[in-house]
Amino acid sequence: MVLIRPFPVPTEGIKLQLAGVEAFVDNEVHGKGNLFVTEANIAWVRSDSGDGFKIAYKKMTLHAISRDPGVHSKACLYIMINGNTLDEDDNFEVESPAEVEDGEEEMTEIRFVPEDESALDEMYKAVQDCSLLHPDPSSDLSNEDPDEMFEGFPAGNGDGNPQDEIAEEDEDFDEDAERLEQFMRMQLHFGNSRNGGSDNEDDNIGGGSPSLSFVPQPGQFDDI
Amino acid sequence: MLFYSFFKSLIGKEVVVELKNDLAICGTLHSVDQYLNLKLTEINVTDPDKYPHMLSVKNCFIRGSVIRYVQLPGDEVDTQLLQDATRKESMHSKQ
Numbered sequence: 001m002v003l004i005r006p007f008p009v010p011t012e013g014i015k016l017q018l019a020g021v022e023a024f025v026d027n028e029v030h031g032k033g034n035l036f037v038t039e040a041n042i043a044w045v046r047s048d049s050g051d052g053f054k055i056a057y058k059k060m061t062l063h064a065i066s067r068d069p070g071v072h073s074k075a076c077l078y079i080m081i082n083g084n085t086l087d088e089d090d091n092f093e094v095e096s097p098a099e100v101e102d103g104e105e106e107m108t109e110i111r112f113v114p115e116d117e118s119a120l121d122e123m124y125k126a127v128q129d130c131s132l133l134h135p136d137p138s139s140d141l142s143n144e145d146p147d148e149m150f151e152g153f154p155a156g157n158g159d160g161n162p163q164d165e166i167a168e169e170d171e172d173f174d175e176d177a178e179r180l181e182q183f184m185r186m187q188l189h190f191g192n193s194r195n196g197g198s199d200n201e202d203d204n205i206g207g208g209s210p211s212l213s214f215v216p217q218p219g220q221f222d223d224i
Numbered sequence: 225m226l227f228y229s230f231f232k233s234l235i236g237k238e239v240v241v242e243l244k245n246d247l248a249i250c251g252t253l254h255s256v257d258q259y260l261n262l263k264l265t266e267i268n269v270t271d272p273d274k275y276p277h278m279l280s281v282k283n284c285f286i287r288g289s290v291i292r293y294v295q296l297p298g299d300e301v302d303t304q305l306l307q308d309a310t311r312k313e314s315m316h317s318k319q
Binding site: 058060061062063064065066067068070071072078080082107109111124127128131132135136179180181 | 280
């Protein structure tokens, strides 16, 4: 259940602001309002009543543009939300342990319909860029316990445990890894040159470079 | 960064992405970033009855943190090479 309540108009870190955007939450119409894509969250505020809601980037599963007139009469930005609340602060409805065991996780579907369809690409891009400012804490693989990465895997091809195999095959394995690295570099190179011609930033998440260009400084984008 | 590079090598190939909310999306891998966020094109959902809105969607951006599995095109992956590289990565991170 999504709570629509009096909502202050965002003032900081606004990446995109668009008026006359119709909002649907799980197919429920909420009228027209202003859409704000900010560095902290996505907010929508009804123009007449001032009621609205915000979406935390970390609650988002995916976002996409829907243009099929057979499904929706007007093209829209579709956002799938993990769970039945839009914001991490909205813990008024705590998921019961039973639901978690079920494996059937709740989800919420939001659609934003702009007056002018041509705004969709810009909306999509703004959501993508700001979403990159909020990576999941666990997505940093280097912080993971390496032992954990092997959990659940069968113990390699051989009879011994994986550790023994590594020790035995160390030389081959260095060579192979080198080969793979070269292969990866080659792929990266081709990948970049293929996209490089168009120079279209949209073709590459995060600008197409492996550099951490979207990583915020600690505290820089802390939610207020 | 190994898996980032690895997925980059699969760009343009067809994959099936299974999400933690049990949605499975089949599509062409368009791009990937260091958080393993994936962009897919020409997508299909395997369970359109449950997710009718997804029928109208052709491309999407998936947050890496919501992905449970990615089914890879078997022919495109040198599994031996990948296995060795993951071991090497693991060894390095232990040192």
